Amino acid sequence: MPYGPGHGTVGRVIDANDLTKRYGATTAVDRLTFTVRPGHVTGFLGPNGAGKSTTLRMILGLNEPSGGTVTVDGRPFRGRPRGLRHVGALLDAHDVHGGRSARSHLSALAHSNGLPRRRVGEVLEEVGLATVARRRIEGFSLGMKQRLGIATALLGDLPVLLFDEPLNGLDPEGVLWVRGLFRRLAAEGRTVLVSSHLMREMEHTAQQLIVIGRGELIAAESLAEFAARGTRLTVTVRTPEAARLMSVLAEEGAAVRGESDGSCTVTGMGADRIGELAFRNRVLLHELSPRSASLEEAFMGLTADSVEYSAGDAR
Ligand SMILES: Nc1ncnc2c1ncn2[C@@H]1O[C@H](COP(=O)(O)OP(=O)(O)OP(=O)(O)O)[C@@H](O)[C@H]1O
Numbered sequence: 001m002p003y004g005p006g007h008g009t010v011g012r013v014i015d016a017n018d019l020t021k022r023y024g025a026t027t028a029v030d031r032l033t034f035t036v037r038p039g040h041v042t043g044f045l046g047p048n049g050a051g052k053s054t055t056l057r058m059i060l061g062l063n064e065p066s067g068g069t070v071t072v073d074g075r076p077f078r079g080r081p082r083g084l085r086h087v088g089a090l091l092d093a094h095d096v097h098g099g100r101s102a103r104s105h106l107s108a109l110a111h112s113n114g115l116p117r118r119r120v121g122e123v124l125e126e127v128g129l130a131t132v133a134r135r136r137i138e139g140f141s142l143g144m145k146q147r148l149g150i151a152t153a154l155l156g157d158l159p160v161l162l163f164d165e166p167l168n169g170l171d172p173e174g175v176l177w178v179r180g181l182f183r184r185l186a187a188e189g190r191t192v193l194v195s196s197h198l199m200r201e202m203e204h205t206a207q208q209l210i211v212i213g214r215g216e217l218i219a220a221e222s223l224a225e226f227a228a229r230g231t232r233l234t235v236t237v238r239t240p241e242a243a244r245l246m247s248v249l250a251e252e253g254a255a256v257r258g259e260s261d262g263s264c265t266v267t268g269m270g271a272d273r274i275g276e277l278a279f280r281n282r283v284l285l286h287e288l289s290p291r292s293a294s295l296e297e298a299f300m301g302l303t304a305d306s307v308e309y310s311a312g313d314a315r
Contacts, residue, residue, distance in 0.1 A: 013191065015035050017068050017069050019055065019070050021058060034210050038186070040186050043196060045195070045211045045212070052195040088158040088162070090150055093142065096145065101133060142168065143171055161185060199300075213305065234266065234291050236288075241283050
């Protein structure tokens with residue numbers, strides 16, 4: 001897709017300041033402050049109900065903040081939604097008229113937003129729906145609807161793009177395609193904000209992260225910074241003398257957990273020190289493997305207190 005220097009390089013920043021949204025007694029978004037910059041993909045992460053969609057809707061001006069501000073291009077919300085001429089967005093892939101074809105859906109949007117007709121063909125090609133463009137949308141799979149939603153977001157060829165859970169329903173090939181697309185859009189100098197409730201989806205998609213839980217900011221940093229802060233080293237140890245090793249390590253301040261497969265998981269102590277203590281206490285080791293917690297584990301650890309519904313909840 002053409003996106004030349006004529007579009008300029010300023011005015012692609014999303015700035016939220018103390019952004020708040022209340023629905024009666026529910027605070028969906030709670031004094032969120034963050035900045036989303038152009039040039040890389042920013043993942044907007046949080047468990048279900050964390051307030052991601054509400055935040056995206058406020059960025060678009062579809063919901064009015066109860067407090068604070070959010071600006072795109074320095075312009076605050078002024079009571080009028082930002083249409084397809086200002087910010088490209090995929091909010092809900094199901095929110096389309098099923099009786100229409102993909103082409104007529106996009107043509108109607110292009111017409112009502114004053115966008116050139118040629119964009120319809122271009123975005124259909126871009127998202128891989130050109131060959132099914134005349135089929136009714138109601139026969140589309142969720143993956144095809146996601147592609148159509150992405151086409152809608154791209155229609156205006158805009159510098160700021162928002163995608164709410166765009167990877168939902170895509171097959172592995174579709175996920176790879178969408179990752180490549182987002183990276184290219186960001187490399188072209190656009191601001192790309194992508195929401196998800198799964199770290200494993202963002203791990204290979206985003207370079208920057210904004211993590212929220214129960215409407216509050218938990219982290220706003222690069223993926224590398226998040227990984228360094230959130231992951232903690234554990235060591236897997238196998239020994240025929242587990243009980244003795246556990247007491248030796250516990251005495252030295254490490255936390256040791258026995259696993260169902262007979263191994264021990266040690267936290268709070270490096271593999272070197274564990275090996276040294278085992279040697280000194282003549283404990284035979286069969287395995288000593290350092291292991292970093294996955295980003296998914298780090299994300300779940302950081303948001304554990306803010307999950308609305310978790311396994312085991314009697315709701
Ligand atoms: N129109 C509304 N009226 C009342 N409560 C709402 C409304 N919209 C959202 N909420 C509440 O606000 C909170 C945040 O919802 P939101 O949809 O923004 O979260 P989310 O992070 O996008 O979650 P999900 O991934 O499940 O869509 C939830 O507790 C939700 O029930």
